[in-house]
Amino acid sequence: MSYINAGDTVMLSDMNWKDAVTLASPYPYLLVTSRDAKNVPNAMGLGWWSFTSMTPPLLVISIGKGRYTLECIRHTKDFVACFPGKDIAKESWSCGVLSGRDGDKLEKLGLKTIDSKKVKSPIIDGSCVAFECVVTDEMETGDHILFVGEIVAMHGDVEKPQHLYSVFYSKLVCLDNEGNRNFFLEFK
Numbered sequence: 470m471s472y473i474n475a476g477d478t479v480m481l482s483d484m485n486w487k488d489a490v491t492l493a494s495p496y497p498y499l500l501v502t503s504r505d506a507k508n509v510p511n512a513m514g515l516g517w518w519s520f521t522s523m524t525p526p527l528l529v530i531s532i533g534k535g536r537y538t539l540e541c542i543r544h545t546k547d548f549v550a551c552f553p554g555k556d557i558a559k560e561s562w563s564c565g566v567l568s569g570r571d572g573d574k575l576e577k578l579g580l581k582t583i584d585s586k587k588v589k590s591p592i593i594d595g596s597c598v599a600f601e602c603v604v605t606d607e608m609e610t611g612d613h614i615l616f617v618g619e620i621v622a623m624h625g626d627v628e629k630p631q632h633l634y635s636v637f638y639s640k641l642v643c644l645d646n647e648g649n650r651n652f653f654l655e656f657k
């Protein structure tokens with residue numbers, strides 16, 4: 470093992486991908502919704518996203534090439550970035566494990582949707598805040614596709630500021646928007 474030293478103190482040791490990404494956690498955990506060619510709604514769990522512009526308001530999401538969501542977003546040309554609240558934590562995790570290619574996961578999990586105002590993709594009921602996005606661009610970034618979404622509508626519930634953060638592929642932590650921890654769920 471090799472180290473980066475600050476004076477005589479050992480500060481940082483070399484790390485592999487999994488350990489480094491885990492140590493950089495937690496990441497705000499989203500459900501990204503879309504619809505397939507038969508209009509069936511879908512939602513996948515997502516940690517790789519970012520706001521990227523205020524004017525115009527843009528956010529980016531990174532979707533693995535094998536995800537059913539990739540086909541669905543190319544079909545709808547829009548998506549909704551939903552921050553799932555604590556009441557739907559377990560179901561939200563399952564959206565990050567099951568594929569819509571194997572059937573309607575929202576129905577299977579008992580997750581309800583609400584029609585969006587400006588896009589075809591729906592909002593997940595039980596979200597703390599949701600951003601309706603129209604795809605303005607996509608680019609290949611290694612084994613993922615990066616979609617740029619222009620935010621065309623926003624909805625939130627100020628009474629429910631608690632939402633979920635992921636620690637690599639092993640945990641969900643529920644924090645409110647002041648950083649207070651509510652609970653965490655471990656999945657192994």
Ligand SMILES: Cc1cc2nc3c(=O)[nH]c(=O)nc-3n(C[C@H](O)[C@H](O)[C@H](O)COP(=O)(O)O)c2cc1C
Nearest residue numbers: 514515516517532533537538565566567568569635
């Ligand atoms: C904590 C967590 C974070 C995830 N983040 C991403 C991500 O940023 N990008 C991605 O492509 N998949 C991510 N996934 C995996 C997808 O959610 C998963 O493959 C899902 O089954 C895809 O569903 P789909 O085939 O219906 O699109 C994540 C899963 C979990 C549990």
